Amino acid sequence: MTNLYDFSVLNNVGEIIPLLNYQNKVLLIVNTASACGFTPQYAGIEELYKKYQDQGFEVLAFPCNQFGKQEQGDDNEIKDFCDLNFNISFDLFAKIxxxxxxxxxxYNYLTDQAKGILGSKTIKWNFTKFLINREGKVIKRFGSIDKPEKIENHVKELLSY
Structure with a gap:
């Protein structure tokens, strides 16, 4: 796979979704967890999504249980948690x-395109974020501590093109 749009992913209800569906959109791709100290970022991500979705901004959330076993539920339980606590409206995918x-x-592709600190490919924790431009190019990787508010100016800049 040589382009983001070559990939397909499984959503949280078991449907295969080609990322080609998101062509010409600015994307924020994030690995999430329900029982993490960074889980409150769901609220900020939802706010960012609501603010810019009409301009071509999409959020793709991928639950992951690899960090402190902080996402133990199944896809239905994760969706219920997100709906109850954050009322998210962006796209939620199957746990990976x-x-x-x-x-x-x-994620192998994303981490190849945007390395972490000291050139590391490894995702360090929940709520690592990747910002993708309208052409499908990975522009920037943000760590878990980078709150959605910090990302907003980058999103606005990419949406202006």
Missing amino acids: EVNGENADPL
Whole structure:
């Protein structure tokens, strides 16, 4: 796979979704967890999504249980948690792995395109975020501590093109 749009992913109800569906959109792709100290970022991500979705901004959330076992529920339980606590309206996908030999191919691609600190491919924790421009190019990787408010100016800039 040589382009983001070559990938397909499984959504939280078991449907295969081609990322080609998101062509010409600015994307924020994030690995999430329900029982993490960063879980409150769901609220800020939802706010960012609501503010810019009409301009072509999409959020793709991928639950992951690889960090402190902080996402133990199944896809239905995760969706219920997100609906009850954050009323998210952005796209939620099936639970995946983001590191290791069972890492989802999309995440292998993302971490190849935007390395972490000291050139590391490894995702360090929940709520690592990747910002993608309208052409499908990975522009920037943000760590768990980077709150959605910090990302907003980057989103606005990409939406202006």
